[in-house]
Amino acid sequence: xxxxxxxxxxxxxxxxxxxxxxxxxxxxxxxxxxxxxxxxxxxxxxxxxxxxxxxxxxxxxxxxxxxxxxxxxxxxxxxxxxxxxxxxxxxxxxxxxxxxxxxxxxxxxxxxxxxxxxxxxxxxxxxxxxxxxxxxxxxxxxxxxxxxxxxxxxxxxxxxxxxxxxxxxxxxxxxxxxxxxxxxxxxxxxxxx
Amino acid sequence: xxxxxxxxxxxxxxxxxxxxxxxxxxxxxxxxxxxxxxxxxxxxxxxxxxxxxxxxxxxxxxxxxxxxxxxxxxxxxxxxxxxxxxxxxxxxxxxxxxxxxxxxxxxxxxxxxxxxxxxxxxxxxxxxxxxxxxxxxxxxxxxxxxxxxxxxxxxxxxxxxxxxxxxxxxxxxxxxxxxxxxxxxxxxxxxxx
Numbered sequence: 001x002x003x004x005x006x007x008x009x010x011x012x013x014x015x016x017x018x019x020x021x022x023x024x025x026x027x028x029x030x031x032x033x034x035x036x037x038x039x040x041x042x043x044x045x046x047x048x049x050x051x052x053x054x055x056x057x058x059x060x061x062x063x064x065x066x067x068x069x070x071x072x073x074x075x076x077x078x079x080x081x082x083x084x085x086x087x088x089x090x091x092x093x094x095x096x097x098x099x100x101x102x103x104x105x106x107x108x109x110x111x112x113x114x115x116x117x118x119x120x121x122x123x124x125x126x127x128x129x130x131x132x133x134x135x136x137x138x139x140x141x142x143x144x145x146x147x148x149x150x151x152x153x154x155x156x157x158x159x160x161x162x163x164x165x166x167x168x169x170x171x172x173x174x175x176x177x178x179x180x181x182x183x184x185x186x187x188x189x190x191x192x193x
Numbered sequence: 194x195x196x197x198x199x200x201x202x203x204x205x206x207x208x209x210x211x212x213x214x215x216x217x218x219x220x221x222x223x224x225x226x227x228x229x230x231x232x233x234x235x236x237x238x239x240x241x242x243x244x245x246x247x248x249x250x251x252x253x254x255x256x257x258x259x260x261x262x263x264x265x266x267x268x269x270x271x272x273x274x275x276x277x278x279x280x281x282x283x284x285x286x287x288x289x290x291x292x293x294x295x296x297x298x299x300x301x302x303x304x305x306x307x308x309x310x311x312x313x314x315x316x317x318x319x320x321x322x323x324x325x326x327x328x329x330x331x332x333x334x335x336x337x338x339x340x341x342x343x344x345x346x347x348x349x350x351x352x353x354x355x356x357x358x359x360x361x362x363x364x365x366x367x368x369x370x371x372x373x374x375x376x377x378x379x380x381x382x383x384x385x386x
Contacts, residue, residue, distance in 0.1 A: 042280075042295070043287035050284055070273060080263060083273040084280030087235075091243055091281050094236035102235070 001156070002029075004062035005149030006053070007141045008070065008086035010036055010045050014145030015053065017060050018131075020153030028131040030060065031142045042081070050088040057096055065093040066152035068144070069102040101159075103151050108144070111151035123147050194349070195222075197255035198342030199246070200334045201263065201279035203229055206242050207338030210253050211324075213346030221324040223253065224335045235274070243281040250289055258286040259345035261337070262295040294352075296344050301337070304344035316340050 007014035013036075017029040034052040036045040057065070067090060070083045093100045106116035112126045124143040128136045130150060137143045200207035206229075210222040227245040229238040250258070260283060263276045283293045299309035305319045317336040321329045323343060330336045 041287075041293065043283035043293040046280055046284045047287040071269070076264070080272070080276040083276045084283075087239055087277030087280045088284050090236035090277075091239045091284070094234075094240040100234065100236040 001064065001153065002060065002062045003149040003152045004056060004060065004065045005145040005147070005152065006065060006067045006086065006089050007144035007148060008049075008068060008082050008089060009141060010042075010049070010081040010085050011038060012139065012141045013049050013052070013085055013089075014139075014141035014143075015056055016142070016145035016149050017056070017062060018146065018149035018153060020150075020156075024154065026130060026150050026153050028133065028146060030056075031137055031146055032056075033139060033141050033145075042084070045081075046084060046088050049085050050092055053089045054092045057092060057098060062098060064099040064101055064152065064156070065089065066101050066103060066148045068108065068148055069104045071104070101152055101156070103148060103155065107155065108147050108151040111154050112147045120144075194257065194346060195253065195255045196342040196345045197249060197253065197258045198338040198340070198345065199258060199260045199279065199282050200337035200341060201242075201261060201275050201282060202334060203235075203238050203242070203274040203278050204231060205332065205334045206245070206278055206282075207334035207336075208246065208249055209335070209338035209342050210249070210255060211339065211342035211346060213343075213349075217347065219323060219343050219346050221326065221339060223249075224330055224339055225249075226332060226334050226338075235277070238274075239277060239281050242278050243285055246282040247285045250285060250291060255291060257292040257294055257345065257349070258282065259294050259296060259341045261301065261341055262297045264297070294345055294349070296341060296348065300348065301340050301344040304347050305340045313337075 001020045003018050003020060005014070005016040005018060013034040014031070015034065016031040019027045019029055021027070034049055036048045040048075067086045070079055070086060090100045109118040109123060110116040112130060113122045115122070120140045120143075124136050124140065127133075127143045127146045127150065131146065137146060194213045196211050196213060198207070198209040198211060206227040207224070208227065209224040212220045212222055214220070227242055229241045260279045263272055263279060286293045302311040302316060303309040305323060306315045308315070313333045313336070317329050317333065320326075320336045320339045320343065324339065330339060
């Protein structure tokens, strides 16, 4: 499965491409960081990020795009920009019929380091080791984009199983409730007779 | 000036088109609310909003798109979705070379009601009166989108004048500093002689 990882951001937006094999085997195919100057208008910055992401999607044809889910950060203004950058990338994927999956920063950290509150250095170290890279990917946004794609490769089978289990449970609950209604109805009828 | 007003949102996104004339004269040309179901995937919701906004831009050819600037709200999750909806609309405008202008909710309220903390009912009443509408626009998102476009029509000349004044002030400051450096240099040379 070819996964495009995206660490969204207006100033720096990390993009990565990872091929997930059987088990835990993952291979890095590409990584880059798109930068937009802070003095540019917001719409123009979003356009540059969207253009870069679309070029990646059209060139690399990923099966799925994994994007970091943004939460409120210390700086609300930054969080909004980050959310918007992630939004335009998600839009580009949707236009191409490519599935989009969101992962929280702690899910990503937990997946690659085993610790949901690992620091940036730990994430970079583990990404370098997992992918068997010669040098550490820099800046941190590049490492984060790779971590996101790895996280998706490893979480996807689990998420699929969970979705399957949830659907099965919902189906079972529906059948149980139907049986319950039937029994209640039969009892009521027996009572009135 | 033909202005497209956008009250961004995932569940309901208000779109309006207003023609601003000389002075304070404004005429409503169109208004609509795009809805996307909450159970749809985020990327798919953004796609529907972007499609609707792009259709509007291509049909109505606005000179500028005025979007509400989102701040942190009570609900951070909602604020993120709102920011993303606004982001994809800004992107669509940038792709078409249409200028984008952001206005805060209090700027919009102050422009149409004279009170930056006016409530929704006041905004709707004033929008109805300003545009000379037969009935109040509903839902509130439609009224907000109209208010945004009106706000832009009225603030744009002022923003232009401010940008001009700021540029002039920066130019003057630059000349003053250059003169100051010259005087200091001359004094230093006179002292060493």
